[in-house]
Amino acid sequence: MVYAAPKIEDLLPIIDTGATFSLFNGKRARSIGLELMAGKQVMLGGLSGVLAARLDRVTLEILGSRIDCEVTFSESEIRRELLGRHELFSRVRFGFREGLSAGYFHPQP
Numbered sequence: 001m002v003y004a005a006p007k008i009e010d011l012l013p014i015i016d017t018g019a020t021f022s023l024f025n026g027k028r029a030r031s032i033g034l035e036l037m038a039g040k041q042v043m044l045g046g047l048s049g050v051l052a053a054r055l056d057r058v059t060l061e062i063l064g065s066r067i068d069c070e071v072t073f074s075e076s077e078i079r080r081e082l083l084g085r086h087e088l089f090s091r092v093r094f095g096f097r098e099g100l101s102a103g104y105f106h107p108q109p
Helices: 027-031
Strands: 040-046 049-062 065-074 093-097 102-106
Antiparallel strands (some): 040 049, 049 065
16 A cells, blocks of 8 residues: 655744744645644634634644644634644744844754
8 A cells, every 4th residue: 555645835934932823824734634624623812813723733844853733724814824832832942043133943842
């Protein structure tokens, strides 16, 4: 039997320390082999109001490191995709040096 892995998509999400959940456009769910509406519905609140999204478990790959975590996929179109705190921030380290315009990532907490 031959298994075809779901298509992996490159994206450039914003690291948002104020976001509880990582949030991706719902259109991405199908392209990685998920049924969007099968995920648990959650309502996300932010500056622009409330957004319906679906919670699902995925494996993110960040700079070659794979991180298994729960993320949300929007039920409607969104302009920005985000990396939020839920599960992800306890599994990796991010750092920033604003004066140098530099960022840091380490695959262990």
